[in-house]
Amino acid sequence: MSRNTDSLADMADDIRPHEVDEDLEDLALDEDYALNPDFVSNVADALDRGDAERLRELLSALHPADIADLMGFLSADAREELVPHLDPETLSEILSELDSEIREDVLEHVPSATLARAIGEMDSDDAADVVDDLEDDKRAQVLAAMPEMERAAIESTLSYGEETAGRLMQREVVAAPQFWTVGQAIDHFRSGGEELPELFFDIYVVDPAYKPVGAVPVSHLLRSGRQVPLAQIMEPVNEIAIDLDQEEVAYIFDKYHLISAPVVDVGGRLVGQITVDDIVGVIQEEGEEDILALAGVSDAGRDAGVVGIVRSRIPWLMINMVTAAVAASVIGAFQDEIAKLVVLAALYPIVASLGGNAGTQTLAVAVRALANRELSSFNAVRTVLREMGVGLINGAALAAITGTVIFLMFHDLRLTLVFGLALIINLFMASLAGAVVPLVLERSGRDPAVSSSIFVTFVTDFTGFFAFLGLASLILL
Known part of the structure; x- marks a missing residue:
């Protein structure tokens, strides 16, 4: 690729999504x-030609989230051309939107001083995520270039375990003592507007020990008279422990329909807040992990290499190979019977296949119910019995339909009976195993979600072949 760094650098301040060409906006998405x-x-063509004016026009039509998506489609070389010409403010908005693998690649090409300025524009939770992706040497350089308070906040956030509330929270909160009135709170927040979080939904009411005793939604604050005490209009809060797993946090937000929640340390003191925009990302991330885990794979990412993908997938394939070999051994045990009646070889894969599909259906429902806390020891027996009933009914229905077809094809009532009974048995076992x-x-x-599918497939294959x-061998031979 050609490089025209000087000319593009002159346009850096203009590469912001504010001067939008409507035709380009329609073309972009x-x-x-x-x-x-x-x-x-x-x-990509504008980057290749070093056409700074055209690049400015194209990027001005995009939201920062769309620019982040764009980087995922560009080659590594093209990203290297583009990154140096994004100003720190725009870069701060883009970094938090990038996939982790792409972000690590992008961060390698951003000067430490520029990166420190960009991180300074971010919320504390997003800033900590970006710093965590840096190599040790560059992380030290970036932190050294940041103001002391910002550096201390990021280092404190990184001290908490990954995928916990401490990593997810942002330290910027709006708090007020319980003896304040609405008017006092509004006047105070207006006078210190620059220090307020960019986005907040609740004012947390705290006691003298800085422990949250309630919350006042901004909408309630604006509708109340100036002389009304905050303690009179505050609502109970769902406190989030700082070491709580992010999946548990997402469950609490979903169950109680929260928009934000205070995060407290081990002493119960307010240390930050989690907002619904962070939870949306967690829910999406956890959902993607569960879907991929059901197939025994991990997220490869758009820039993942062949070797890395192979390493993540081959262990489960090897386990599947062992279980498939055990199931196939059943066929070997009945090879004499198959030789005497060749039609068996054409029909037993159908029984195993239908059982596998039925098992997958039940498994998907069970895993989702477990993830949503809808399945526990309290209703486990009832759920398993229900799925067993579904398996029997589905097996009988499919046996009647496919059995009719087999009878019309082979005119053998005993063969039809064998097929129908085997199908009922396998769908029953598939539903039982799936639950x-x-x-x-x-x-x-x-x-x-990780290994259930392998064991369920083993049960349906083994049962299908054996049944x-x-x-x-008992009825036909």
Whole structure:
């Protein structure tokens, strides 16, 4: 790629999404808000030609989140061309939106001084995430270039465990003593407006020990008279312990329909807040992890290498190979029966396949119920019995339908009976395994989304082969 750093650097202050060309804005995004491939190609061409004016026009049509998405489509070389020409303010808005793998690549090409300024523009939670992605040497340089208070706040946030409330929270909060009136609170917040969080929904009412005793939604504050005490209009709060897992935090937000919540340390003192925009990201992240875990894979990312992907997937494939070999051994045990009646070889895969699909259906429902706290020891027996009933009914229905087809094809009532019974048995076992396996794994402290599918598939394959070929040897041969 050609480099025209000087000319592009002159345009750095102009690369902000405020001067929007409506035609370019229409070109940039499809109706589903995804980036238009033609628009991405135009950006890549502008970078290749070193056309700073065209690059400014294209990027001005994008929201920072769309610029972050754009970087995911660009090659590493193209990102290297683009990054140095983003001003710190725009860079601060983009970094928090980038996928972690791409962000690590981008951070390598940002000078430490520029990065320190960009991080200073970010909320404390986003700033800590970015600093955590830096290599040790560069992290030290960036922190050294930051003001002491900002550096101390980030270092304190990084001291908490990953995926905990301490990492998720932002330290910027709005608090007021319980003896204040509405008027006193409003006057105080207006006089110190620059120090307020960029976005907040509640004013936390605290006692002299700085422990939250309630919260006043901003909407209630604005509707109340100036002389009304905050203690009179405050509402109870759901406090979040600083070491609580982020998945538990998301569950609390969802259950109680929260917009924000105070975070407290081990002594119960207010140390930060978590807002709903952070929880949306957690819910999406946890949902993606569960979906990928059901397939036994991890998020490869758009820039992931072949070796890394292979390492993440091959262990589960090897386990699956072992379970498949055990299930296939059943076929070997009945090879003489299959040789005598070749039609068995054409039918037993159908029984196993239908059982596998039924098991997957039940498994998906069970894992979702566990994740949403809808399935516990209290209703586990009832749930398992329900799924067993569903398996029997589905098995009987499919046996009637497919059995009719088999009878019309082979005109053999005993073969039809064998197939139908095997199908009922396998769908029953599939539903049983799909409900019980994730419960057992969850009870043993394992993630039921990670390995349940392998064990359920083993049960349906083994049962399908054994039931069909075993019944065939008893009834047909």
